[in-house]
Amino acid sequence: MSNFRLCPDTGLFFDKNAESLMKVHAVAAVVSLLVAGLLALGVALTRWPAVHLLPADQFYMFLTAHGIDALLFWIIFFEIAILYFAGSTLLRVRLAAPKWAWLGFALMLIGAVTTNVAIFQGNSSVMMTSYVPMQAAPHFYLGLILFAVGALIGCFVFFGTLVIAKTENTYEGSVPLVTFGAITAAIIAVFTIASGAIILVPTFLWSIGYISHIDPEMYRIIWWAMGHSSQQINVAAHVSVWYLVAGLTLGARPMSEKVSRFAFLLYIFFLQLASAHHILVDPGVSAEWKIFNTSYAMYLAVLASMIHGLTVPGAMEVAQREKGYTHGLFEWLRKAPWGNPAFSSTFISLVIFGFIGGITGVVMGTEQINLIIHNTIYVPAHFHATVAVGTTLTFMGLAFFLIPVLFRRQMILPTLAKWQPFLFGGSMTVLILFMMGAGTLGVSRRHWDMDFAGAALSFEYSGMAYTLMGIAGIGAVVAVISGGAFLLITVGSLLFGKKLEPSAGILQSFLGVPLSADTYNAKPEILPMAAPVEEHGSAGFEAPGTFVLAMVLLVSFIVYYFINWKYLASVWPLS
Amino acid sequence: MTSYLPPAQRIWWNVPVGRQEIVWITIALIWCLILFFMMPYWHVYGKQNLSTEAYKTTPAQYGPKVQAMIDKYTVRTETEQQIPVVAPPAGSDIYMLARLWQWWPILELEKGKTYRLHLSSMDWQHGFSVQPVNINMQVVPGYEMVLNITPDVAGEYGVVCNEYCGIGHHTMLGRIYVKE
C-alpha cells in the first residue's frame, strides 16, 4: 500500500500526511486573512477623513489585530504549507515526522487564537511591534511565542523531509530551484525565530513581573532583527512561488540555475543586518553602523532582488518565445495566460513588488532620507506593496491553483477569479500610491485623527493631504472587496465546488481528513532531472523584452531616488 | 524543463551564465554601489545629517533640565493649559520633553540660527514629527538625543506625535515657532 496520490492534472505526487497538513495550514491562513481583511476595512474607513468610522480605542485595537493577523498569521500559515509542498510534493518524498508537524500546527493555531483573544479583550492594543515600555497582557506575548515555536517545528519538519529525500534518493541531481528558494526561506526563518525568542521571551516575563526593566532601544534593535528578517522569509518564499508559477503555467525553466541560486544565497548572507533601517532616526546609533547595516553591506540583498527581477520574467519570456511568441519585444507578454489567475497574480505581484515595494524600500532605508519618511503613512504604503501585493497576491494566485490540485474541488466563479488579481492588485496600488503621497506630506501612520480633535494646540495638514487620504480610502474599500472575492472563491469552492474526487468532502478540505484510502495508490518514480535544452547561442539576449522592462525599472529607480535626495535637501539643516 | 525539477545538468554551477544576465548584474551592482556611497557622500556634502550624540538619562534627570530652561526663558504662555513659550538664545541647548500626551514646552526659535535640541520621553516611546517640514525622529525613554537644528524657514510648525502612544496619541500635538 502506498502513501501517495498522483494528481492527474499536474503529475504531482502528494504524500498523504503532507497533503492533510498543507490543507489545514492553507485553511488557517485563509481564515486569518478573512479576519485581517475585515479589520482592514475598519482601519481604512477610519483613516478616510470624511468617514472616520471607529472610535479611537477600537481603531487601535483593530489596527493591532490587522497587522498581526495579516502579516504573521496569514502569511506564515501559508508559508508552512509552501515548505511542505516544496519539500514533500516537489521531491516526491514522504513528510518527515508527521506527528511533530501536527504538533507544530496545533501550537501555531493555539498561539494565533490566544493572541487574538488578548487583543480583542481590549488591553493589548500595542500594535504588532509592542514597543516597550507600553505593555500588553501576558497572553498577547505568550500566543506569539507559541505561534513561533510551532512555525519553528514546521521548519524542522521541512529540513527532515529534505534529509529523507536525500537518503532515500527520491530525486536525481540537485534539488529544484523552487525547493532551493524554500530552503532559503526556512533557514532565514530559523534565524528570525531565534531573534524573536530572544526578545519576546523576556518581554513576556516582564509582562508577568519577573523582569523589572527592558531597555526600549535594545528592544527595538532585537525586535526588528525578527521583524525585518521575517520579511526576508516572505521575499524568499514568494520569489520561489514566482519561479514555481512560471514553471507550472508556462513550463518556464530558470535562465541560469547558478544566478538564481546565488541570488537566494545573498538573502541568507545579509539578512542579519536587516533591523537597522528601522533604527535610522533613533538616539545614539553610530552613522557607520547605520550605513553598513541599512544597506545590507552595500545593498547586496537589493542586488539579489534585482537579479530575480530580471530572471523571473526572463524565464517566462524565454519559455514564451520557445512557444513561438517571438514577434517584437512584447508579444510573449501580450500572449501570456492572463486569464489564469495563478499567472496574472504572479506577474502583477512581481511588477508592484519591484516598482513600488522595492524602490520605496531602498529610498526610505537610506540613512538620511529616512528622516523625512520615518513613521509617516508612507511606511505602510511601502509594505503593502511588498507584503500585501508582493507576498499576499502571489499566495492568492497559488491558492487558486491549489483548489483543484490539492483540495480536488473545481473552482467556482472562474470569471470572478480571472478578474480578482487585477482588482486586488489595482486597488491596492491606488491605496499604496495615495498613502505614499500623504506620507510625503507628513501624515502620520498609526494615527486616529489627522484633525487632532481634543488637542490643546492645533495644526492643519494641507487640503491635499486630506484628498490623498480620501482617495486611498476608496482604494482600500475596493481592495477589501476584491480580497473578499478571493475568500468567496476559495472558501466557496471548498464548500460547493464540484468534487474532482468523490471522497473530497468538507472534512477532507477543512480538517485535513485524508481522501478515501484507495486514492493513495501511486508509487512515485525517482524525480528526474529537467530535460537538457539546446543552447540558443547565449551570446545574444535571450529575453530582450525583459531587459527593456528591467531598464525601465532602473530608470524609475534612479529618478525617484534622486528626487528624494532633493526633497531631503529642502528641509531644515540638521547635524 | 521547468523550475520545479532538478537542474538539467548535474554540475549546474559550471554552466556558463548568459550575456544578458551578466550585463544586468553588472549594471545592478554599479547602481547598488552608488546607492551605498550616496550615504557617506551626504555626510560630507549634505546638510541634513543626524548627530549621533545621545546620553542615557532618566525622567528624574531630564525633567529638571527642561524646567530650568523654561524658568529662564519663558516669554509668555499659551492656551488654558498655560503652556510656556520658551525663547532661548541662539546657539543654546534647547529641550523638548515628550510625555503622555504632550510636547513640552513650545519653543520659539530664530530663523537661520543653530540650536542644540535635546529630546527625550518621560514614559513611552513617542515620535517627534515636525510638520509641515516633515522631519521625523524616534523619541525613546531612557535616552536623550541631541540634534543640531537650523530652522531656515520662518513660520508656525506643528509637532505631531507619530509613534503610537496610547489612546490619547492623536492629541499629542506641540508647536515650534520660527521667527524672522
Ligand code: HEM
Ligand atoms: C485588504 C486590504 C488591506 C487594506 C485596505 C489595508 C489597509 C491598511 C491601512 C490603512 C493600514 C495603516 C493604518 C495606519 O497606520 O494608520 C494598514 C496597516 C497594516 N497592514 Fe494592511 N491593509 C490591507 C491588507 C493587508 C495585508 C494583506 C497585509 C499583510 C500581509 C497587511 C499588513 C499590514 C500591516 C503589517 C500593517 C501595520 C500595522 C501597524 O502599524 O502595526 N495589510 N493596513
Ligand SMILES: [Cu+2]
Ligand atoms: Cu506620543
Ligand SMILES: [Cu+2]
Ligand atoms: Cu503618540
